[in-house]
Amino acid sequence: xxxxxxxxxxxxxxxxxxxxxxxxxxxxxxxxxxxxxxxxxxxxxxxxxxxxxxxxxxxxxxxxxxxxxxxxxxxxxxxxxxxxxxxxxxxxxxxxxxxxxxxxxxxxxxxxxxxxxxxxxxxxxxxxxx
Numbered sequence: 001x002x003x004x005x006x007x008x009x010x011x012x013x014x015x016x017x018x019x020x021x022x023x024x025x026x027x028x029x030x031x032x033x034x035x036x037x038x039x040x041x042x043x044x045x046x047x048x049x050x051x052x053x054x055x056x057x058x059x060x061x062x063x064x065x066x067x068x069x070x071x072x073x074x075x076x077x078x079x080x081x082x083x084x085x086x087x088x089x090x091x092x093x094x095x096x097x098x099x100x101x102x103x104x105x106x107x108x109x110x111x112x113x114x115x116x117x118x119x120x121x122x123x124x125x126x127x128x129x130x
Contacts, residue, residue, distance in 0.1 A: 030059060031049050033051070033055055033058070033059065034049035034050055034051050034055065034083075035049075035050040035052075036048060036049055036050070037050075039084065041084045041092050041093045041115075042092055042093065042115060042116070042117050044086050044092050045086065045087070046084040046085055046086050046092050046093070047084070047085055048082055048083070048084050049082065049083045049084075049085065050080070050081075050082045051080070051081045051082070051083075052079070052080055053073060053076065053077075053078065053079035053080070056073055056079050056081060057073045057074075057079075060073060075100045075101060075102060075103075075108070076098045076099060076100035077099060077100045077101075078097065078098060078099045078100065079097075079098045079100075080095075080096070080097045080098070081094075081095070081096050081097075082094070082095045083095075090116070090119070091114075091116060092115070092116050093113070093114065093115050093116065094112075094113070094114040095112070095113045095114075096110060096111070096112045096113075097110075097111050097112075098110050098111075
């Protein structure tokens, strides 16, 4: 809703605005620090923003709200985050790959990939249960 009782935005506008607000945590200054390339992902033209370990560490140090987590990257020998945004700034794909050793010298790691597909596709049909 846009603040007016009883009036709603079309679903497509709501979904697009919700997804583009997900990238608010990545302001333009942050995106400028990434390596970029143009790629087609899931059939959509995107800009890929790649952040390596050093860039992620630098960004964490710059952000006062995450200063305590800046040292978190110290335990990772490898840290890579890639975000593919369409022309509207909506994330089409997100990939995170980190690995290293914890305080007990045990191997730790995370690999995650998120793909957004069929956004606003006419093939998606939702029927009311009532």
